[in-house]
Amino acid sequence: MGVPRTADRRLARHYREVHVPLVKKLLGIRRYTLSREPTPTRDATSYLVAELDWDDMDALEQAFQPPEGRATARDVPNLTSDGAVRSMIYELQDV
Numbered sequence: 001m002g003v004p005r006t007a008d009r010r011l012a013r014h015y016r017e018v019h020v021p022l023v024k025k026l027l028g029i030r031r032y033t034l035s036r037e038p039t040p041t042r043d044a045t046s047y048l049v050a051e052l053d054w055d056d057m058d059a060l061e062q063a064f065q066p067p068e069g070r071a072t073a074r075d076v077p078n079l080t081s082d083g084a085v086r087s088m089i090y091e092l093q094d095v
Helices: 009-024 057-063 067-079
Strands: 002-004 031-036 046-053
Touching (some): 009 031, 009 046
16 A cells, blocks of 8 residues: 655554554454655655555455454545555565
8 A cells, every 4th residue: 555645744643543553453464564755666656655464365355344344444545635545456476
């Protein structure tokens, strides 16, 4: 998930105090990492990038079924002033 660089202190506080605790309650989450001030390779700039890992796609889908998962998903638009959060879902493959 990429949060645009325009995020202000109020939004950063919301992320830290509201969204992070919600994410940590997701079922089966194996890893949750944040990267601050990522360097853009194209025109998209972000304030932070979060990566959330599950064992597989089924586990990810199941994590968002209970009330805690739905609350986490509902909170995503609150992470920026314009709701412009970029999300990607993908599976990793060793090469």
